Amino acid sequence: QPALVRQYDRLFKEPAPGGRRDGDDPEIKRDFLDDLNPDSIHTLNAYVEPDAANAGVETVFQFERHGYFVTDSQEHKPGQAVFNRTVTLRDSWAKKKQ
Secondary structure, three states: OEEEEEEEOOOEOOOOOOOOOOOOOOOOOOOHHHHEOOOOEEEEEEEOOHHHHOOOOOOEEEEOOOEEEEEOOOOOEOOEEEEEEEEOOOOHHHHHHO
């Protein structure tokens, strides 16, 4: 069944949003909005098993090789499956190839 899958990444590009970086002029204040990560969310169209599409709100699934996902508490309903990634998986395969 069709589903909407959201993959979240870091919200900010810097560990201290709006903070000073080496070489910054101390007189100039930085805006934390400049450090927003434009790639902090990727929304994908996917297909899932019917049981997953019809699962209750906040049900957790592991999508093979992609991570752990939970059904969206607001938008997930029968006929409109929406999943949010909560935890990514480590890529041990890439390490073995190096």
